[in-house]
Amino acid sequence: MDTIREAHQALNQAKGQLQAAVQRARSQGHTWAEIGETLGMSRQAAFKRFGEVANPVTDQKITGAPMSIEKVQRTTEQVFDLISAGKYEDLESLIHPEARRELPTSLIAETWARLLTEVGAKESYGDTHVVLPAGERIEEDAQLLGVVVGVTTLNCEAGEMMGRVAVDDQLRIVGLLIVTPEYSPLPF
Known part of the structure; x- marks a missing residue:
C-alpha cells in the first residue's frame, strides 16, 4: 500500500508542477496554441485545463472547477x-x-x-x-x-x-x- 500511496503523491506533485510550468510559459508570452501543441492537445483543451482568468469587475481570479x-x-x-x-x-x-x-x-x-x-x-x-x-x-x-x-x-x-x-x-x-x-x- 505504501507504493500506491507514494505513486499517488508523485502523480499529484507532477500535476502541480505541470500547472506551474504552464503558468510560467503563459507569463513568458507563450500562446495557448503553443502550450497545447507541446502537450499534444488543442489550444482550447490547454486553456480549459490550465487557464486562469480574472473577472474584469472584481479582478478576482477565476479558475476551473473540478x-x-x-x-x-x-x-x-x-x-x-x-x-x-x-x-x-x-x-x-x-x-x-x-x-x-x-x-x-x-x-x-x-x-x-x-x-x-x-x-x-x-x-x-x-x-x-x-x-x-x-x-x-x-x-x-x-x-x-x-x-x-x-x-x-x-x-x-x-x-x-x-x-x-x-x-x-x-x-x-x-x-x-x-x-x-x-x-x-x-x-x-
Whole structure:
C-alpha cells in the first residue's frame, strides 16, 4: 500500500508542477496554441485545463472547477431518461435558468415526438463520454474552465441518434442537441 500511496503523491506533485510550468510559459508570452501543441492537445483543451482568468469587475481570479466525468455521463443519460419518460418538470429543474428561455420544455417535447416518428423509442445508450465544446474527448476528471459536453448514442428501435448535453460547472444544462450521428458541423 505504501507504493500506491507514494505513486499517488508523485502523480499529484507532477500535476502541480505541470500547472506551474504552464503558468510560467503563459507569463513568458507563450500562446495557448503553443502550450497545447507541446502537450499534444488543442489550444482550447490547454486553456480549459490550465487557464486562469480574472473577472474584469472584481479582478478576482477565476479558475476551473473540478469536473467528474462520471457525473457528467450520468447527467447526460439522466436528461434523456427524463425526456423519454415525459418528465419535463424534472428536466426543467436541471436546466440553467437563463437557458430555459431557449430550451422550453414544450420545444424539447416537440423535438422528441419528431424523433419518435423517425427512429422509434429509446432502448439504450452507447459510448457515453465527455468532450470539450470543440469535440476533444476528456478522459479523466480535471479542473476545467467553462462548459463541457456529455455525448451519448441514443440506440432507438429503428436507428441511432446522437444526444449532446452541454453543462456548466454546476452540472446545469446550458445546451441540448439531438442529431443524427453523422451531423456536422456541431454547434457544441
